[in-house]
Amino acid sequence: MHIIYYPDLIDKEEGNGPIIKFFKKLKDERPPALWVLVKTTLEKVEKSSNLDDLERQGWVERMPYLKTSIYEFKIPPKKRKEGVVRLYFAYKKNDPNTIIILSAEKKHGKIKADNEKVKQAEQRFKEVCL
Amino acid sequence: MKENIHELKEESVLEMLEKQYQETDDKNALDYWEPISKIILESIELRDAKNMSQTDLAVAMNTKQSVISRFENMGRLPNYDFIARLSLALSHSPGMTLYGDYMAVVPLEKQGFIKELADKENISTKKYVQAILDQGITLRRNICEDTQRRDANTTLETMLNLDFTEDDVIPLQRIKTNESYPPKVTLALATPYQGSGFSLAS
Numbered sequence: 001m002h003i004i005y006y007p008d009l010i011d012k013e014e015g016n017g018p019i020i021k022f023f024k025k026l027k028d029e030r031p032p033a034l035w036v037l038v039k040t041t042l043e044k045v046e047k048s049s050n051l052d053d054l055e056r057q058g059w060v061e062r063m064p065y066l067k068t069s070i071y072e073f074k075i076p077p078k079k080r081k082e083g084v085v086r087l088y089f090a091y092k093k094n095d096p097n098t099i100i101i102l103s104a105e106k107k108h109g110k111i112k113a114d115n116e117k118v119k120q121a122e123q124r125f126k127e128v129c130l
Numbered sequence: 131m132k133e134n135i136h137e138l139k140e141e142s143v144l145e146m147l148e149k150q151y152q153e154t155d156d157k158n159a160l161d162y163w164e165p166i167s168k169i170i171l172e173s174i175e176l177r178d179a180k181n182m183s184q185t186d187l188a189v190a191m192n193t194k195q196s197v198i199s200r201f202e203n204m205g206r207l208p209n210y211d212f213i214a215r216l217s218l219a220l221s222h223s224p225g226m227t228l229y230g231d232y233m234a235v236v237p238l239e240k241q242g243f244i245k246e247l248a249d250k251e252n253i254s255t256k257k258y259v260q261a262i263l264d265q266g267i268t269l270r271r272n273i274c275e276d277t278q279r280r281d282a283n284t285t286l287e288t289m290l291n292l293d294f295t296e297d298d299v300i301p302l303q304r305i306k307t308n309e310s311y312p313p314k315v316t317l318a319l320a321t322p323y324q325g326s327g328f329s330l331a332s
Contacts, residue, residue: 036163076203
């Protein structure tokens with residue numbers, strides 16, 4: 001599968017997009033375990049032909065309460081003391097082999113998660129996937 | 131609708147992550163975590179392929195489901211005992227190597243085929259793959275030597291302005307191989323990923 005990210009693709013200043021910034025921040029954390037797990041997982045996705053296995057294993061889930069077809073990539077699926085990463089993505093229109101990452105966030109068990117990034121993903125979904 | 135995404139340059143996330151990896155000053159810190167990430171994903175894949183729940187795996191490993199869950203969510207760093215029991219529970223014998231960059235890996239989808247071939251030869255899968263690898267390296271080495279010889283001959287021919295025929299090149303199969311080279315390659319097989327320090331080896 002092919003994974004692209006948005007809106008960094010149209011950001012005029014290279015390397016300044018929100019998803020690039022998010023991954024940079026994650027990589028600079030010590031220890032960088034979560035960044036490596038994200039990288040390894042996405043490498044695995046690239047090698048696979050679909051996300052069925054990951055969906056069955058609980059890593060990928062369609063967000064049921066949204067009207068739009070946005071999926072949540074949970075890395076890792078269950079909560080973890082050091083935090084987890086959630087990537088919100090959608091399939092590219094007319095191309096089931098490409099996913100577009102629309103927004104990303106790190107969630108921590110102690111912090112009550114708001115829906116800001118999900119709303120952002122919905123907005124971006126309207127911009128690129130409809 | 132803003133700009134049309136279909137007309138945009140499509141840089142993949144992996145390209146971006148790889149760029150970030152290359153730009154980092156402390157690659158050791160990232161490399162440290164890579165094997166464990168791969169082991170986690172690999173064990174989940176194997177467990178799923180065997181239709182085992184976390185509880186089933188826990189029973190096979192003589193531990194609790196919560197231990198498996200913590201491991202799969204990277205909440206627990208496994209020790210050797212855990213890795214070894216995990217390998218055995220997933221019907222593999224434990225394997226380990228420090229040669230991450232040189233480790234040969236048989237992708238999961240080809241393991242059945244390799245096992246069939248090894249069974250026909252009546253040898254273990256590990257030995258069979260080692261033999262293939264040795265053969266492949268020897269062949270590659272011969273091709274390199276042959277090319278070097280060709281290049282050397284061509285240079286000499288040019289210098290002396292002599293005619294050069296195909297017969298002057300030693301055929302590949304007639305080159306005597308030195309059995310002591312290449313050195314034995316340490317193998318830890320049966321993982322679909324390359325470069326991890328550990329492996330659920332077969």
